[in-house]
Amino acid sequence: MGEEVKLFGSYASPFSSRVELALKLKGVSFENIKEDLANKSALLVQYNPVHKKIPVLLHGGRPVIESLIILEYIDETWDGNHAILPKDPFERALACFWVKFIDDKVLRALWMSCRSEGEMQKNFMEQSKEYLELLENELKGNKFFGGDAIGIVDISANFIALWAIVLQEVAGISLINEEKYPILCNWIEEFLSSEVVKESLPEKEKLFAYFHAKKEVIFANKAPAY
Amino acid sequence: MAREKGVVLLDFWVSPFGQRVRIALAEKGVDYEYKEQDLINKSEHLLKSNPVYKKIPVLLRDGKPISESLIIVQYIDEVWSNKAPLLPAEPLARANARFWADFIDKKVYECGTRLWKLVGEEQEAAKKEFIEIFKLLQGELGDRKFFGGETFGFLDLALVPFVAWFYAYETFAKFSMDEECPKIVAWAKRCMERESVSKTLSDPNKVYEFVLFLKKKFGVEY
Numbered sequence: 549m550g551e552e553v554k555l556f557g558s559y560a561s562p563f564s565s566r567v568e569l570a571l572k573l574k575g576v577s578f579e580n581i582k583e584d585l586a587n588k589s590a591l592l593v594q595y596n597p598v599h600k601k602i603p604v605l606l607h608g609g610r611p612v613i614e615s616l617i618i619l620e621y622i623d624e625t626w627d628g629n630h631a632i633l634p635k636d637p638f639e640r641a642l643a644c645f646w647v648k649f650i651d652d653k654v655l656r657a658l659w660m661s662c663r664s665e666g667e668m669q670k671n672f673m674e675q676s677k678e679y680l681e682l683l684e685n686e687l688k689g690n691k692f693f694g695g696d697a698i699g700i701v702d703i704s705a706n707f708i709a710l711w712a713i714v715l716q717e718v719a720g721i722s723l724i725n726e727e728k729y730p731i732l733c734n735w736i737e738e739f740l741s742s743e744v745v746k747e748s749l750p751e752k753e754k755l756f757a758y759f760h761a762k763k764e765v766i767f768a769n770k771a772p773a774y
Numbered sequence: 775m776a777r778e779k780g781v782v783l784l785d786f787w788v789s790p791f792g793q794r795v796r797i798a799l800a801e802k803g804v805d806y807e808y809k810e811q812d813l814i815n816k817s818e819h820l821l822k823s824n825p826v827y828k829k830i831p832v833l834l835r836d837g838k839p840i841s842e843s844l845i846i847v848q849y850i851d852e853v854w855s856n857k858a859p860l861l862p863a864e865p866l867a868r869a870n871a872r873f874w875a876d877f878i879d880k881k882v883y884e885c886g887t888r889l890w891k892l893v894g895e896e897q898e899a900a901k902k903e904f905i906e907i908f909k910l911l912q913g914e915l916g917d918r919k920f921f922g923g924e925t926f927g928f929l930d931l932a933l934v935p936f937v938a939w940f941y942a943y944e945t946f947a948k949f950s951m952d953e954e955c956p957k958i959v960a961w962a963k964r965c966m967e968r969e970s971v972s973k974t975l976s977d978p979n980k981v982y983e984f985v986l987f988l989k990k991k992f993g994v995e996y
Binding site: 607610612613614617618620621624625637640641642644647649682714745755 | 806809826835838840841842845846849852853865866868869872873876910
């Protein structure tokens with residue numbers, strides 16, 4: 549497909565990082581546009597009038613929004629190499645289920661564990677432990693959720709491999725640790741050791757500095773701010 | 775225990791999410807066994823089939839379970855691909871359909887619930903939001919026969935089960951969908967001409983009684 553591809557994202561966002569990773573795995577060239585979320589560009593608002601959020605993928609001038617929907621679009625459009633989703637319908641349904649679970653439940657529980665205090669934090673941490681256990685079991689001793697290669701579930705779990713680790717350090721708690729979740733921690737190592745993954749992630753030190761500096765402000769807000 | 779062969783659906787009669795799956799199965803002409811679930815005393819079968827969420831609908835095929843209504847519908851579309859395609863063929867159109875289905879999932883049921891659970895100012899705010907949501911959907915529909923264009927498809931079936939709840943929502947929150955979103959009401963009538971939809975959707979009066987039951991249960995004034 550010869551049409552121009554552009555990605556509107558932001559440096560610290562796990563959601564735009566997912567799309568970057570998918571495009572790189574497929575070998576698609578694209579223009580990587582980083583938005584300043586405090587000053588959203590007119591173009592971004594034009595392409596995503598309903599939610600006004602990143603990431604937005606522009607393919608031949610046509611926008612696709614919502615990171616997971618973009619991942620499916622990328623897999624269907626550039627279907628030659630590195631399948632992101634399984635081909636078998638049942639396996640696909642399972643992968644989509646876990647992706648939805650990560651987005652709907654896991655991210656929020658981990659984020660809230662790091663940003664709340666007292667009884668609320670205790671509850672979110674309990675919830676997080678339950679979810680992490682489910683993910684630990686789902687890996688079934690495989691290198692990746694996708695089996696031998698990085699797939700859509702791995703890409704969606706990027707938050708766990710980097711952002712959750714940084715946030716728990718900033719918050720001074722230990723949720724994701726090798727003692728409790730050895731297979732998951734092994735997955736984190738495998739995931740982060742991939743060159744393509746490294747290229748699509750922000751630097752850990754920069755992310756730590758970003759969240760640490762904004763600790764008071766971000767942690768006081770309701771929604772994650774990337 | 776031997777694996778049960780064939781297609782089984784674990785569901786609850788009034789669930790709009792379960793109805794999405796039933797409409798999809800009907801459109802595809804798939805034979806299946808319907809198993810009504812008790813949502814207060816959940817069966818072992820349900821708990822084993824959906825251990826993560828413990829919710830309906832769950833579709834089982836030869837004993838293997840799939841949960842989450844839109845995921846189930848996409849699975850049905852892929853497996854029984856020889857008849858009545860639900861998702862469009864083209865990736866951009868598919869992405870658009872998925873986006874709006876996701877929008878419906880995140881907004882409609884939750885906002886609708888606030889319409890009967892809340893009173894006073896909070897209910898008024900929920901009503902404004904509900905109408906806004908449907909005005910956006912109306913905009914997306916435009917002047918087309920269905921969200922899928924000329925043919926009934928994924929997005930139509932994602933939304934249509936909630937139409938059976940309009941009467942209950944309108945009565946409790948005092949507004950008229952016909953006045954606020956006439957194109958949506960017209961679209962709903964066209965959907966109801968399809969047997970898969972008319973045979974699946976709950977009678978609005980029965981939905982109203984069900985919501986009344988929920989209101990009593992939650993101690994909401996009625």
